[in-house]
Amino acid sequence: xxxxDGTDRHTKVDEGPPPSxxxxxxxxxxxxxxxxxxxxxxxxALANILIFVNAHLASGNANCVAVIAAHSQKACFLYxxxxxxxxxxxxxxxxxxxxxxxxxDRPPHSIPDNPNKYRPFSTVExxxxxxxxxxxxxxxxxxxxxxxxxxxxxxxxxxxxFIAKTTLLHAPVTSRADDMMALADSETTQAQRVPLTSxxxxxxxxxxxxxxxxxVMNSIFAAQRKRIPIDILKLAGDTVLLQQASDATxxxxxxxENPGGLLQYLMMAFLPDATARTxxxxxxxxxxxxxxxxxxxxxxxDIGYVCSVCLSIFCTSQIQGNLCQTCGSYLSLRSAQMNPPxxxxxxxxxxxxxxxxxxxxxxGGSTPVGSGTPMHS
Amino acid sequence: MSAxxxxxxxxxxxxPLQTHKKLYEQPSTVLAIFRCMLPHLAKSIVMALLYxxxxxxxxxxxxxxxxxxxxxxxxxxxxxxxxxxxxAKPRDTSxxxxxxxxxxxSKSLRQALEGSGRHGSFGVPxxxxxxxxxxxxxxxxxxxxxxxxLLFYMVGSTVGFHGSVGGxxxxxxxxxxxxxxxVAKNHGKIGITRTGFMFVLQDTNAQxxxxxxEYLKYVDNLGLGMSETDVLSFLFMLGSLELGQDYSTSTLSxxxxxxxDDLTAFGIVxxxxxxxxxxxxxxxxxxxxxxxxxxxxxxxxxxxAPGTGATKKGFIxxxxxxxxxxxxxxxxxxxxxxxxxKLTTRFPNLVxxxxxxxxxxxxxxxxxxxxQIISYLDAHAHPQMQxxxxxxxxxxxxxxRLWELEGERVETTNGYMLKEFQSEKDYREIxxxxxxLGVLVWRGDAEKKLFVDRIEQLxxxxxxQAARRR
Numbered sequence: 001x002x003x004x005d006g007t008d009r010h011t012k013v014d015e016g017p018p019p020s021x022x023x024x025x026x027x028x029x030x031x032x033x034x035x036x037x038x039x040x041x042x043x044x045a046l047a048n049i050l051i052f053v054n055a056h057l058a059s060g061n062a063n064c065v066a067v068i069a070a071h072s073q074k075a076c077f078l079y080x081x082x083x084x085x086x087x088x089x090x091x092x093x094x095x096x097x098x099x100x101x102x103x104x105d106r107p108p109h110s111i112p113d114n115p116n117k118y119r120p121f122s123t124v125e126x127x128x129x130x131x132x133x134x135x136x137x138x139x140x141x142x143x144x145x146x147x148x149x150x151x152x153x154x155x156x157x158x159x160x161x162f163i164a165k166t167t168l169l170h171a172p173v174t175s176r177a178d179d180m181m182a183l184a185d186s187e188t189t190q191a192q193r194v195p196l197t198s199x200x201x202x203x204x205x206x207x208x209x210x211x212x213x214x215x216v217m218n219s220i221f222a223a224q225r226k227r228i229p230i231d232i233l234k235l236a237g238d239t240v241l242l243q244q245a246s247d248a249t250x251x252x253x254x255x256x257e258n259p260g261g262l263l264q265y266l267m268m269a270f271l272p273d274a275t276a277r278t279x280x281x282x283x284x285x286x287x288x289x290x291x292x293x294x295x296x297x298x299x300x301x302d303i304g305y306v307c308s309v310c311l312s313i314f315c316t317s318q319i320q321g322n323l324c325q326t327c328g329s330y331l332s333l334r335s336a337q338m339n340p341p342x343x344x345x346x347x348x349x350x351x352x353x354x355x356x357x358x359x360x361x362x363x364g365g366s367t368p369v370g371s372g373t374p375m376h377s
Numbered sequence: 378m379s380a381x382x383x384x385x386x387x388x389x390x391x392x393p394l395q396t397h398k399k400l401y402e403q404p405s406t407v408l409a410i411f412r413c414m415l416p417h418l419a420k421s422i423v424m425a426l427l428y429x430x431x432x433x434x435x436x437x438x439x440x441x442x443x444x445x446x447x448x449x450x451x452x453x454x455x456x457x458x459x460x461x462x463x464x465a466k467p468r469d470t471s472x473x474x475x476x477x478x479x480x481x482x483s484k485s486l487r488q489a490l491e492g493s494g495r496h497g498s499f500g501v502p503x504x505x506x507x508x509x510x511x512x513x514x515x516x517x518x519x520x521x522x523x524x525x526x527l528l529f530y531m532v533g534s535t536v537g538f539h540g541s542v543g544g545x546x547x548x549x550x551x552x553x554x555x556x557x558x559x560v561a562k563n564h565g566k567i568g569i570t571r572t573g574f575m576f577v578l579q580d581t582n583a584q585x586x587x588x589x590x591e592y593l594k595y596v597d598n599l600g601l602g603m604s605e606t607d608v609l610s611f612l613f614m615l616g617s618l619e620l621g622q623d624y625s626t627s628t629l630s631x632x633x634x635x636x637x638d639d640l641t642a643f644g645i646v647x648x649x650x651x652x653x654x655x656x657x658x659x660x661x662x663x664x665x666x667x668x669x670x671x672x673x674x675x676x677x678x679x680x681x682a683p684g685t686g687a688t689k690k691g692f693i694x695x696x697x698x699x700x701x702x703x704x705x706x707x708x709x710x711x712x713x714x715x716x717x718x719k720l721t722t723r724f725p726n727l728v729x730x731x732x733x734x735x736x737x738x739x740x741x742x743x744x745x746x747x748x749q750i751i752s753y754l755d756a757h758a759h760p761q762m763q764x765x766x767x768x769x770x771x772x773x774x775x776x777x778r779l780w781e782l783e784g785e786r787v788e789t790t791n792g793y794m795l796k797e798f799q800s801e802k803d804y805r806e807i808x809x810x811x812x813x814l815g816v817l818v819w820r821g822d823a824e825k826k827l828f829v830d831r832i833e834q835l836x837x838x839x840x841x842q843a844a845r846r847r
Contacts, residue, residue: 279446
């Protein structure tokens with residue numbers, strides 16, 4: 001009778017791994033790629049990434065992919081290609097954010113019929129290559145001159161919003177009415193759904209992202225909360241920020257010695273999805289640099305000043321009007337520094353006397369003493 | 378890996394090296410095998426090995442896998458070696474093994490990923506013509522009609538239904554179903570067999586695969602000169618085609634042209650007339666190399682697969698008092714339900730009945746197992762039922778199992794008994810190894826006997842032990 005056991009009642013475990021969504025953020029900063037051009041030209045890198053994308057699509061039947069370019073002056077989708085404004089009106093969907101939902105929309109240009117290529121692969125490839133060419137054509141020298149860095153922050157938020165949207169769309173929809181039910185008892189229904197596991201891969205070539213500290217950090221925390229690992233493939237340059245991103249979200253950090261072997265790095269380290277990663281030893285950043293960048297000058301600081309209200313970091317105490325730039329609270333930084341701790345010994349005595357009178361071990365009585373100690377030394 | 382592709386995997390595993398080598402010449406075949414036959418970790422291994430310049434030693438491989446995953450690693454490598462995808466060569470003067478991909482496989486997989494070569498194995502689209510193209514809806518209708526009439530042929534005659542749902546099925550198909558043991562002729566009347574039941578209760582994707590594997594065996598026995606590899610690679614090619622696109626028949630081999638007629642009869646491909654210059658793959662074909670789950674795509678407007686259409690929606694309500702209501706008017710579904718339910722009433726869009734001891738016992742006698750019934754009910758549970766976890770009331774599932782157990786109290790496992798070990802140490806080693814592999818069914822420490830359900834992997838250890846003794 002052991003066979004009739006409550007435990008094997010819902011044995012409907014899905015055998016296959018859950019589908020995974022890979023969002024690649026490709027740093028397309030022309031400055032940085034120009035530096036790399038001797039060992040790894042951008043075209044080769046793109047070709048390698050396309051093969052990697054195909055390999056990812058082949059690894060699971062329901063796997064999907066999104067590619068976002070973090071360019072020098074903007075971040076934009078390479079795949080799925082954004083639908084055009086005029087087309088959007090035709091469709092009649094008026095909910096503003098259709099732009100990034102173009103998963104099923106075919107790009108307007110036709111895909112060449114190639115009998116030597118698996119059709120889904122060529123669809124993705126054509127779209128990526130076309131939007132990439134378009135992006136490069138639209139880049140003017142003026143844009144490049146203005147900034148040497150790349151819009152990682154914007155690209156990360158695009159990636160996160162795309163993942164959020166795809167996850168919602170992917171959840172099996174039973175019927176419209178059931179959505180309300182699902183909202184009501186989300187605890188139970190969530191467990192039923194086959195989740196879409198998502199991850200972000202940042203192929204980064206440019207350094208110094210400190211001027212985007214705040215948006216990037218916010219994206220990292222959002223990713224951490226949503227349990228989306230951020231993998232970093234650092235081909236050139238070094239930034240504190242991205243290392244922290246992979247560390248905080250449990251992603252992979254790799255800084256290959258030899259950028260020429262890009263494809264093998266991608267295939268071996270970055271291809272396994274969340275399911276496979278539970279069984280594999282994945283490379284990660286050894287020592288992580290946890291330094292933060294200040295909010296006032298976007299510099300990486302070792303020791304800084306922190307606003308007691310909103311925890312913003314500043315590298316100097318000379319803030320305009322003694323008001324925190326982020327939250328506007330009045331910070332009496334100067335008074336804290338100026339006032340000598342002259343009164344503290346007196347206070348101490350007083351407290352002791354009080355302590356002798358009543359219970360000496362009250363926590364309230366001991367706190368000022370504790371706070372006074374560092375001033376003594 | 379879904380249940381459907383595991384059948385195909387089993388079939389593939391037993392093919393000889395030569396057949397594998399020939400199969401791997403086609404990039405579409407290689408890609409299809411990679412996509413849907415291999416276990417998840419095996420895919421990671423293959424991809425890691427694909428572009429690596431020198432072989433990967435077992436030492437590095439061990440370092441790559443977590444110690445807790447060693448069993449999974451062993452399983453993956455076993456399948457890869459069995460399919461002749463990975464070649465293992467012992468490295469001289471050390472105890473490590475070098476792993477590399479079979480050259481043919483890696484070449485084809487690279488071609489598939491890169492889209493290089495001029496093999497045309499992903500189907501040559503027909504040149505655009507003036508003629509009207511067949512729409513996807515028409516293809517779906519056709520496929521569904523053909524497939525349902527095939528299923529109805531098996532089920533309907535057993536439960537005594539008359540008439541047909543789509544149209545009559547061809548003589549060849551009938552022969553194939555009999556040859557595969559899905560139906561048997563009893564006193565001149567067609568009756569469904571145990572394998573047939575299993576077939577009917579599977580999801581559509583798995584059904585297509587089982588039928589095609591029977592077909593493979595069938596053409597092999599018939600000796601029509603149709604080569605196995607040709608047939609297989611054509612099937613894999615069909616899986617990678619695009620729905621709604623017509624393809625030219627001009628590049629197909631004679632075997633494959635011959636196959637087209639049979640596949641048209643199953644509803645897997647559509648041809649406007651016999652000997653047409655173009656063919657359309659139907660949804661049954663294009664989902665061959667993908668899980669049926671892959672159909673629940675992000676696009677809500679997408680038409681669901683034929684046959685599985687009702688599956689996706691779900692139509693069965695089972696109450697704790699064993700009453701069953703099924704919102705369907707499909708003759709096929711009613712026929713399947715009547716295999717294990719005592720149906721009482723039929724309305725235009727609803728049938729109702731009851732699961733009784735007698736009805737379950739009858740089903741069990743004819744060869745359906747309780748778990749098959751439960752999984753059928755589970756898979757087709759009405760959305761209203763799907764809000765509870767588990768979908769089917771536990772009391773009902775338990776009772777169905779109990780009813781089944783009344784009939785059979787002995788469980789049998791086919792396998793191998795190992796006994797008469799030379800030493801306690803040998804025995805321990807084998808038991809440990811068998812346990813690690815998950816093939817151990819029973820062990821008797823006192824008599825140094827054990828029973829395993831698969832022996833292939835154990836043989837290496839046995840040989841090693843024998844060699845040590847000598």
